[in-house]
Ligand SMILES: CC(C)=CCC/C(C)=C/CC/C(C)=C/C=C/C(C)=C/C=C/C=C(C)/C=C/C=C(C)/C=C/C=C(C)/C=C/CC(C)(C)O
């Protein structure tokens with residue numbers, strides 16, 4: 509306390525004072541108007557106005573995309589541009605309404621409007637044709653957005669059972685994952701299997717597997733990642749570990765693909781039970797971020813115990829703090845996992861500290877092609 513009885517003012521460095529001054533200025537409507545007209549600040553002012561507007565409108569943009577996917581608009585235009593009247597007939601909407609959607613999609617870079625009034629695919633719409641699993645993700649977002657309808661209730665833990673918690677039954681920390689039944693895993697396993705197309709190639713381009721003899725993919729889903737590994741590394745023995753009904757689905761899928769003899773599928777839980785030993789490499793692909801810190805540490809410790817000295821552990825998942833993709837980690841996956849009820853996106857530094865705590869050394873990151881979709885860390889037992 510000072511002599512006058514007030515608590516002492518905290519010391520504010522020059523950076524903090526500059527930030528306070530800057531926010532004070534930017535908050536003032538008078539300054540905003542002035543900056544929007546002054547030649548040296550005009551571009552920044554316009555960029556900020558647009559950025560703020562885009563944040564306000566994000567849900568609307570997402571719903572435009574959702575409508576395009578639901579109506580299969582991109583596939584409809586795959587063979588070439590079409591007149592609005594033809595599109596309206598094909599998607600079964602009145603002409604005026606379909607024009608509202610087509611113009612909105614064009615404004616968002618999904619479609620382009622030709623001089624003769626027809627609509628064609630633009631780059632973003634065309635990219636979605638090549639990635640059908642993104643379309644499945646977009647449709648699946650209906651559940652996420654319903655769960656986010658009251659984000660404060662969600663943050664306070666007052667939302668009750670969310671749709672995503674029901675969709676990902678293993679995520680409830682109070683439930684026994686080992687007892688999850690076959691019906692409960694079908695939807696999420698299918699979604700994960702299809703979205704492997706976005707990441708398996710990128711991970712395997714970067715993952716150093718030379719000299720390894722047996723790879724265990726923990727939480728390996730329906731085996732799509734291991735199917736990619738099998739094709740790239742013909743002499744590597746492969747094992748998959750997942751909850752029993754998921755491991756069963758993996759066995760059926762891999763057999764149908766002619767890889768039944770290459771991959772051994774094992775059912776079990778990595779929480780409270782040891783992982784199968786015998787592999788000199790373990791992968792955790794999009795697994796760790798689903799779990800709270802205590803469970804994530806248990807998975808890392810189980811991997812450490814299952815590996816021989818010199819064994820390799822690889823973690824591949826989207827991570828927080830990825831340069832140029834910060835909102836994907838902290839905003840998208842942060843809120844997705846919050847709605848799901850377990851886990852969090854972690855930074856490379858956080859994962860590195862956890863790996864060290866589990867006993868691993870030689871931790872390093874390998875550059876992936878599209879770090880916003882997945883990054884890759886390896887560590888040595
Ligand atoms: C000369 C020409 C023709 C063109 C020049 C212009 C040019 C270079 C154009 C670019 C063309 C190009 C290469 C386009 C590529 C586009 C791609 C690859 C787009 C990919 C987009 C991927 C997206 C939008 C991915 C979205 C993924 C989502 C939403 C994933 C969600 C994952 C979840 C919910 C996972 C849940 C699992 C859990 C529970 C967290 O464990």
Ligand SMILES: C[S@@+](CC[C@H](N)C(=O)[O-])C[C@H]1O[C@@H](n2cnc3c(N)ncnc32)[C@H](O)[C@@H]1O
Pocket residue numbers: 678685686697700701704726727728729730733749750751754776777778779792793794795798
């Ligand atoms: C987000 S999915 C990722 C699947 C796959 N690795 C991929 O990237 O497509 C997480 C996987 O972990 C599995 N899993 C969750 N809890 C588990 C547990 N306690 N024991 C074993 N596997 C579990 C799920 O069944 C699911 O297949």
